[in-house]
Amino acid sequence: MEHAKNPPVESPYFTAAEAAAYLRLEESTLNAMRWRKEGPNWRKHGGKVVYHRDALDRWSRGRDSDPTVRNEPGANEDGDGARS
Incomplete structure (x- = not known):
């Protein structure tokens, strides 16, 4: 009798890779x-570092840039592009 393989478990926990x-x-x-x-929040499960998908998304959202700030070459601290 052949044993059927268990289907992969859909897990919200990711390895570091x-x-x-x-x-x-x-x-x-x-x-x-x-x-x-x-980096993003992480946990240890049985000695293995894992990251929860929600923690990765939360960390990434916290990296959003401010669209009102422009970092162009030659821009001064006011961000208006005028040279000081």
Whole structure:
């Protein structure tokens, strides 16, 4: 009698490699950010670092740039493009 394989479990928890791919980062970048306490919130499950999808989304949303601020070459601190 042959045993059927269990279908993969749809999990909201990502490994570091999966989380990095989700965020379009290198895994080494995500790991370095974790050590510097700059990256998304993470957990340990059985000694393995995992990231919850909601934490990744929340962290990414916090990285939104302000569309009213322009960082153009030659722009002064006022952002009007005039040279000081």
